[in-house]
Amino acid sequence: MDPHRDALSTAASLPLATLSNRLAGDLVTPDDGEYAGARRVWNGMVNEYPAAIAYCKRVDDVTAAIAFARDHGLAVAVRSGGHSVAGASVVSGGLVVDCSGLEWVRVDPEDRIARVGAGADWGLVDRATQSFGLATPGGVVSDTGVAGLTLGGGTGYLSPKHGFAADNLRAIDVVTGRGERLTATPDRNEDLLWAARGGGTVGVVTAFEFDLHPLDHDVLYAESWLPADRAAEVLREYRRYQEAAPDEACVFPSFARVPPTPEFPDTRHGDPAVVVAGVYAGEPAAGRDEFEWFVGGADTFRTSVDAMPYVDLQSMLDADFPDGRRYYWKAVPLAELRDDAIRELRRATERAPSDLSTIVLWPMHGAVGRAGDDAGPIVGRDASVVVNVEAAWDDPTATAANVEWVRETCRAVEGDASLPGTLPNFAGGTDPDADDVYADRAARLREVRERYDPDGIFTYERG
Ligand SMILES: Cc1cc2nc3c(=O)[nH]c(=O)nc-3n(C[C@H](O)[C@H](O)[C@H](O)COP(=O)(O)OP(=O)(O)OC[C@H]3O[C@@H](n4cnc5c(N)ncnc54)[C@H](O)[C@@H]3O)c2cc1C
Incomplete structure (x- = not known):
């Protein structure tokens, strides 16, 4: 089976010139020179071959693309930023409706x-x-x-x-x-x-x-790196802190290997570490007091505390997630961060096949937890943290080992403290369906999907 040839023959069987004539934006097909780049997304592991990619510059382009897909029975994947970790915004043999031109x-x-x-x-x-x-x-x-x-x-x-x-x-x-x-x-x-x-x-x-x-003021960012063998102690302190964390504070611990860069002592390069990082969205001076408990304590081998404009904070991590690298992420919401989960996370960090992989714990307190049941289909707002296991690697032959590492790590932390469903943005996995992600809200979501998309032209959850 040659997916490029399949895409070429599907495209040849369609009157694509009709669609192309109706678009203000470009229509890219499998025999175009731009196709190789146009079918690619942020995650280099995603390798889909659409029959066509419609670049929409105006809403009329979108309606034309949907009408064409309906007339010809094509599956539709919608793409905007192209950062779907699972690659859900491209579909082999179908039509990609690319909205990146609607940028305002x-x-x-x-x-x-x-x-x-x-x-x-x-x-x-x-x-x-x-x-x-x-x-x-x-x-x-x-x-x-x-x-x-x-x-x-x-x-x-x-x-x-x-x-x-x-x-x-x-x-x-x-x-x-x-x-x-x-x-x-x-x-x-x-x-x-x-x-x-x-x-x-x-x-x-x-x-x-x-x-x-x-x-309308700077925000505070603080971070402390410690050897992974301090994880139990530090994360127990985090657990206590989260019980009464203010809404201004977003403290998100993570596990990583120490990067081989000059900001870190040479002797630590490559070692497994636990990192406590936090953003304080109130006045920075108050944030300095608020984060004192994790800044610069015993055994910390790198620490930083900086007040900065919010836009700088928002792009601070950009370079850590380059386009085209291979990624596989999956998340587990935990009602409580128990000692056994902390132990498993540390073990997983030590065993990770790639030094680029991380595990991040996102807090779910404050406004997230207060949103009522009617706020939308997302479940798990009562979690204390969502554990996001993020594998990243460059070597194409290391895919199986990295995917298995993520799955194994999720299984290991999914004790009786794990909650049903997961955060949709980090659902990952192979072929998750609405039940895996939305648990007891999946049926209501399916009803809405069926009402507005009775022929099922859109791709929904998938790995
Ligand atoms: C580097 C990186 C950092 C991230 N950080 C965070 C984070 O901080 N918080 C968080 O919650 N998530 C985060 N994510 C996950 C991210 O939110 C999801 O991957 C998200 O789906 C990306 O949106 P996109 O428009 O870039 O992706 P796309 O690949 O374009 O689309 C993603 C999904 O949305 C659908 N879609 C896209 N556009 C439309 C549209 N116009 N109409 C209908 N459906 C559409 C697609 O079909 C696909 O299912 C991150 C992901 C990456 C890769």
Whole structure:
């Protein structure tokens, strides 16, 4: 089986010139020179061969693409920022509706609202909103797409204070699987808005409207690196801290190997480490007191405490996640961070086949936990932490070992403290379905999907 040849023959059987003539943007097909780059996404492990990729510059392009897919029975994958870890935004033999050309942001500082085109990334939104001293919770890497991140929930440094990105979503403009253009608000097509708040693709969302919050000062970032054998002690302290952590504080411990860079002592390079890092979204001076418990303690071999503009914080990790590397992520929500889970996480770090892999613990306190049951399809808001196991590697022959490491690590921490479902953005795995991700809200989500996409043209959860 040759997937490129299959894509070529599917494309040859379709009247693609009809679609191309209706688009303001380009249509890339398997015999075009641009195809090799156009079918690629952030995760270098994803290797799909679509029959065509429609670059949409205006909403009419999206409606034309959906109409074409419906007429010809093509599966549709929607792509905006291209950062789906599982590669869900490309589909072999189908049509990719690429929204990256819908890249715009409009801020209304009076009403504290941002309207955002589906092609914007978080860097664009943060720069636009910060120029008015405002912000909305986004992800922690600036070139991740607003569209996919919000439709999958969206945790970030401001989430304890203001909830998931999806919790701040007030309205969306959508082209549904039936091909119609709709707006969904809390009063109109409200089932569609409910589903979009974490339920993934509910049609092609062409524009998002977010609530904004004041953030007109620097934020504080602090980080301390310790040898992994201190993990039990440090994470027990973290557990105590989280019981009463303020909404301003997002403390997210992680496990990693010490990078071989000059900021770290040579003697530590390559060693397994536990890192306690935190962002304080209130006044930086208060943050310094708040984070005193983990900054510069015994055995810390690197520590930093810096006040910085929010936009700088939001791009601080960008270089750690380069395009084209191989990645496999999976997450487990834990009701409690127990000693046995800490032990397993340390063991997993020591056994990781790649030095580039990390395990991050995202806190779920504050506004995330307070959002009511009706906030959207995401479950697990009562978790104390979500453990995200993030494998990253370059060697193509190391794929099986890295994938197995992630699965094994998840199984090892999934004791009786693990909760049903997971964060959609970190669902990973092979062929997760709605039940794996949305647990007891999956049925309601499926009903909405079937109402607006009765022929099932969109790709939903998959590995
Ligand atoms: C480096 C990196 C950092 C990350 N950091 C965070 C983080 O801090 N917090 C967090 O919660 N998640 C994070 N994630 C996960 C991220 O939120 C998801 O991978 C997200 O889906 C990416 O969105 P995208 O638009 O870039 O991706 P895409 O690959 O374009 O799309 C992702 C999914 O959304 C669907 N989709 C995209 N656009 C549309 C649209 N316009 N209408 C309907 N459906 C659409 C796609 O079909 C696909 O299923 C990160 C991922 C990466 C790779």
